[in-house]
Amino acid sequence: MKKPFILLACALASCNYDDGACYPRGQGGNGVGGGEIVPAGAEGFGDVPPDPQDATDPVPPECLDATDGPCVNKCLADYVEEAAKCGKIENETQRRACQDIAYLGYKSCGLNCTKKQNDCLDHCKDLCVQIWEGCTDACGKDHVCRQRCMRELQECTKECERKCK
Amino acid sequence: MTLPSKFFCLLWACGLVAAAAPGEAFEVSFGVSVGGIQVGTDPALAVSPFASLLWRTESGFLLEAHDMFSILPDDRSVGVHNRTSVTLGYAWDKGNVSVGPSLSFYSMPVCGVDYCRRVTGAAPGGHAQTDWYFAGPLGASVSANLAWYDGSSFMLLGSAAVTVTAGPILRLEI
Numbered sequence: 001m002k003k004p005f006i007l008l009a010c011a012l013a014s015c016n017y018d019d020g021a022c023y024p025r026g027q028g029g030n031g032v033g034g035g036e037i038v039p040a041g042a043e044g045f046g047d048v049p050p051d052p053q054d055a056t057d058p059v060p061p062e063c064l065d066a067t068d069g070p071c072v073n074k075c076l077a078d079y080v081e082e083a084a085k086c087g088k089i090e091n092e093t094q095r096r097a098c099q100d101i102a103y104l105g106y107k108s109c110g111l112n113c114t115k116k117q118n119d120c121l122d123h124c125k126d127l128c129v130q131i132w133e134g135c136t137d138a139c140g141k142d143h144v145c146r147q148r149c150m151r152e153l154q155e156c157t158k159e160c161e162r163k164c165k
Numbered sequence: 166m167t168l169p170s171k172f173f174c175l176l177w178a179c180g181l182v183a184a185a186a187p188g189e190a191f192e193v194s195f196g197v198s199v200g201g202i203q204v205g206t207d208p209a210l211a212v213s214p215f216a217s218l219l220w221r222t223e224s225g226f227l228l229e230a231h232d233m234f235s236i237l238p239d240d241r242s243v244g245v246h247n248r249t250s251v252t253l254g255y256a257w258d259k260g261n262v263s264v265g266p267s268l269s270f271y272s273m274p275v276c277g278v279d280y281c282r283r284v285t286g287a288a289p290g291g292h293a294q295t296d297w298y299f300a301g302p303l304g305a306s307v308s309a310n311l312a313w314y315d316g317s318s319f320m321l322l323g324s325a326a327v328t329v330t331a332g333p334i335l336r337l338e339i
Contacts, residue, residue, distance in 0.1 A: 013289075014286070014287065014288050014289055014313045014314060014315040014316060015286055015287055015315070015316040015317070016271075016284050016285060016286020016287070016288075016314065016315070016316030016317065016318045016321055017284070017285060017286065017316060017317050017318055018282050018283070018284060018317075018318045018320065019272060019282075019283045019284060019285040020282060020283040021282070022280045022281070022282045023241070023280065023281055023282070024279065024280055024281075025276055025279060025280065025281055063280050063282065063320075
């Protein structure tokens with residue numbers, strides 16, 4: 001695994017990565033104590049009000065991966081900027097309202113990304129299948145040739161998933 | 166000069182060096198602190214054994230390597246946090262004080278508002294420490310650390326962390 005070596009290489013600049021799945025709070029909470037303080041993020045995720053998640057929600061900001069793609073990352077960057085502005089509002093009611101609007105904006109932006117990503121994936125995979133059909137037609141009954149077509153189809157779909165992030 | 170003579174001569178020379186610098190010494194010290202660590206939005210219990218190797222000169226100058234390993238028990242998993250620091254400072258008979266850079270490696274569950282996730286990373290920082298020996302080799306140690314946690318995880322994004330720990334310490338002169 002290369003990640004530990006990456007850590008050694010970037011130790012002077014500070015680096016980290018997510019190491020496992022995101023899980024809801026309460027399914028493994030922490031204990032109680034005091035001393036070391038690591039805020040949830042200088043950009044203010046700790047101040048963002050918790051919103052209920054449903055099946056159509058985009059990935060919560062704190063659960064995003066760096067590899068989630070430029071579209072979702074742009075949504076996150078906009079959200080972080082808006083949330084930071086909201087954090088400066090002194091009146092609590094107004095601040096929470098502002099944060100709610102920022103979060104709704106993020107959800108809407110994320111949903112658009114998911115839709116675009118799905119459209120892109122559908123289109124790309126259709127093209128892969130068309131190529132595969134052409135390949136198998138050309139192979140005829142050649143079993144080895146058909147296996148090669150199948151491998152190319154698998155590589156093509158992987159490439160789609162990479163490109164459509 | 167025969168080999169035994171050379172050997173005793175060497176011992177004598179070392180004795181002279183030691184006699185000339187009675188305050189110069191190597192020390193190892195160790196202890197365990199129990200405290201807390203607040204990561205993300207949740208505080209957590211931390212059990213932190215630590216060890217130090219210290220070299221001090223007659224004039225009081227000291228160079229110290231310090232390592233603290235924190236275990237963070239959690240309902241779901243266990244977090245670990247290891248901090249190594251190299252510090253320069255001043256020592257006297259009953260204590261010492263030193264400051265220097267530190268480097269932490271960690272793998273621990275971090276919670277945001279709604280969700281938690283394990284984050285692994287490295288965090289550079291600065292370390293300050295003072296030890297006070299009030300009963301022979303037994304004393305108390307207080308340390309403070311400021312580190313920067315950043316990287317590709319959105320759970321720990323651009324966060325400065327201040328650590329303050331205190332606990333018993335035992336020193337042995339080598």
